Amino acid sequence: MKQDQALQLFSEALPRLQQAFSHLPSSDPSAETASTDAMRAVLDELTERLADNYPYFHPLYAGQMLKPPHPIARAAYALAMWINPNNHALDGGRASSRLEVEAVREIAAMFGWTEHLGHLTSGGTFANLEALWVAGRLVPGKKIVASENAHYTHQRIGSVLGLAFENIAADTRGRMDLSSLETALQSGEVGTVVVTLGTTSAGAVDPLDKILDLRQRHRFRIHVDAAYGGYFKLVSDLGPDAARAYARIDEADSIVVDPHKHGLQPYGCGCILFNDPSVGRFYKHDSPYTYFTSNELHLGEISLECSRAGATATALWATQKLLPLTPDGEFAQGLSCGRMAALRVYNKIRQDKRFFPGPEPELDILVWAVKACTLEESSRLATAVFDLAAKQDLHLALAQVPVNFFGPETWPGAPADGRVTCLRSVLMKPEHLNWVDAIWEKLSHAVSKAIEPETL
Structure with a gap:
């Protein structure tokens, strides 16, 4: 079983990782730790409690958006947790920060971007928050619009950020209605259109190609919320409407995708990408005690979140190394x-x-x-x-x-x-x-x- 594979891979890799630090003097804690029997008792009780779950890993679970992580992701995550790196800064996650940069670069390339600014987040909600925060800085005073079938958090994010928000009607297939969007655009008050590629209700794909055409006549930013459906960029057997939308995703201003959905990753792993690296200026801040060991860009300098698990990046990097993001691969x-x-x-x-x-x-x-x-x-x-x-x-x-x-x-x-x-x-x-x-x-x-x- 996949779970057995992950345990086997972890048990083989851990001794090699421990060996890398074997030159250090012993650091046994002075205070006595809990006994093995005590910890086993806690885990026995926890096992019983965790059994009160749906079988998310099994094909007969066909309900919500829950997909088991790949064995390589489980093993890599557990291996990194042995060190517990923090990808807020190179000081706390030297290796895992570099792995994050590489993994995010591969995701950007999947969408056709060679120039980008991006990083991992705790999930799609925070990734979308960062995208709309930047949009609000670039087009201040302008409204954000999204389909009425877009994720409910967009309206909530607008409220958190103090940005005006409006829902656009959807058609009978759950996609943003173009005539309703154009009516809203004619007011001149729309600064950002959120285009959803894969709504959470029915997996509908908004007509990004046609919305991009509208951008030729009306000036606005396009943020693509592909938290659920982003990885379908790699699939060639989509229907014609969806295929046309995905074919032009590289023309968006920002993109969100969740590796913890289709990317075979543990929760939580989201990703935000901007096609213009200069938006990093909005993240600029001073931290006199965090950044001092390297002149390289720290991930904490392009993220609203501070502490982030380096194990997340490690698992994603390992999965993409094993299963590259190649079309029809x-x-x-x-x-x-x-x-x-x-x-x-x-x-x-x-x-x-x-x-x-x-x-x-x-x-x-x-x-x-x-x-x-x-x-x-x-x-x-x-x-x-x-x-x-x-x-x-x-x-x-x-x-x-x-x-x-x-x-x-x-x-x-x-x-x-x-x-x-x-x-x-x-x-x-x-x-x-x-x-x-x-x-x-x-x-x-x-x-x-x-x-x-x-x-x-």
């Missing part, structure tokens, strides 16, 4: 497997009279509703299916999505701005492709138990 093929799994489940749903299919998946996320005459009944049935599937160890997710995802004829008389609770699945593990039939069998059994004949 081994890593990219894993993404393609997840997308193929989502399309196969979608086609089964589309052909089943017990369901209303949502938009065709653009990445590896799909949403669907249980067939019923009213929104309320459909929502109730979705919750029932969710519970019944879990009893069979199939773990899905629930989501409230706009009714326009399903077409106006689905629930006649439903309010145009209404929402329905539906089922949602994130098939982001490569193994999901081989588990489609098992997933479908359990889902079909759950809906058969939940649904009443008269609702068909």
Whole structure:
């Protein structure tokens, strides 16, 4: 199993790392540490507590955006934690800081950038905060806009930073509506457009190519939130609309991607990239005690966060060394497997009279509703299916999505701005492709138990 691989790799590498410091005099602590038996007792209790989790690592977990780290990432992270470096400054993370620079450079190259400023963060939220903070400095007094299906934290970040924010309507596939965006742009008050490549609700891909064309007529910055979908830049079998969007991602002003989603990394590992390195001037500060051993740029000088685990960078570097970020390479093929799994489940749903299919998946996320005459009944049935599937160890997710995802004829008389609770699945593990039939069998059994004949 992958977990066994990680433990084996770690146990082989640790003695070699310890040997590198064997010339130092013994430094046994003067105070007596806790006994092995005491620590074992704590870990025994912890093991029982941790068992109260969903099996996020298993293909039958097909709910939220949870993907197990690669064994090399687990082993590298644990190895670095033996030293516990801090990538705020070279003083605290000399080797791991260089590994971060190299790993981030490879991510930037994936998007087609040779010149960039970037670093790792604790996750996509903080990475997006930095992107919008810089945008606010470059276009002060201007508004930030994002699709109504963009991540909710963009509006929250705008509030934190004191920046005006506006939601833009979405189309029936969950993507930013271009006519609504252009109406907002005509006011001249928009400074930054947040373009989402892979919404968290349904994996929708905003039409970046067309939004870039609008930038020719209206002056604004483009920030691409690709926290979820960024790595799909490496995949060649996307649909035509998504492919056109990804083909022009290099024209954005800033990009966020989360290696702890599709990048096979432990939490938390986000990444922020700017195409203009000169934005580093906004981070400038004085710290008379932190930077003194090197004249090189410290990562703390281009980051709003201070202490950051060097183990995060180490794990990412090791994973990318093993699985390079090459188009249609081994890593990219894993993404393609997840997308193929989502399309196969979608086609089964589309052909089943017990369901209303949502938009065709653009990445590896799909949403669907249980067939019923009213929104309320459909929502109730979705919750029932969710519970019944879990009893069979199939773990899905629930989501409230706009009714326009399903077409106006689905629930006649439903309010145009209404929402329905539906089922949602994130098939982001490569193994999901081989588990489609098992997933479908359990889902079909759950809906058969939940649904009443008269609702068909």
